Amino acid sequence: MAFTQPATFDELWSDERVKGYLHRQPPVGENADFNALYTAYKHMRATDFERFLVFFTAEGRDVHARNQDGKTLLDLVKEHSMSQDFVTLLAR
Numbered sequence: 001m002a003f004t005q006p007a008t009f010d011e012l013w014s015d016e017r018v019k020g021y022l023h024r025q026p027p028v029g030e031n032a033d034f035n036a037l038y039t040a041y042k043h044m045r046a047t048d049f050e051r052f053l054v055f056f057t058a059e060g061r062d063v064h065a066r067n068q069d070g071k072t073l074l075d076l077v078k079e080h081s082m083s084q085d086f087v088t089l090l091a092r
Contacts, residue, residue: 013048033065037073046085
């Protein structure tokens with residue numbers, strides 16, 4: 001049986017940790033900006049994602065980048081029932 005680390009929801013994310021999501025390598029054929037946004041969205045709370053977006057846009061990255069299916073992260077996030085905070089951040 002494999003042991004996993006228990007989920008922690010109240011930990012503080014340093015700027016360095018948030019910035020660590022800026023330059024992750026995308027899968028072959030995937031847009032690097034979309035991949036960074038999607039990965040950050042999957043792993044961060046809205047407050048941390050908001051900080052990520054500040055760093056992301058400061059680098060001149062594209063918040064409206066599209067995946068291989070032609071969808072933006074905002075398009076995908078709107079489909080999730082508990083994602084209103086993220087929708088608000090991405091729609092700015």
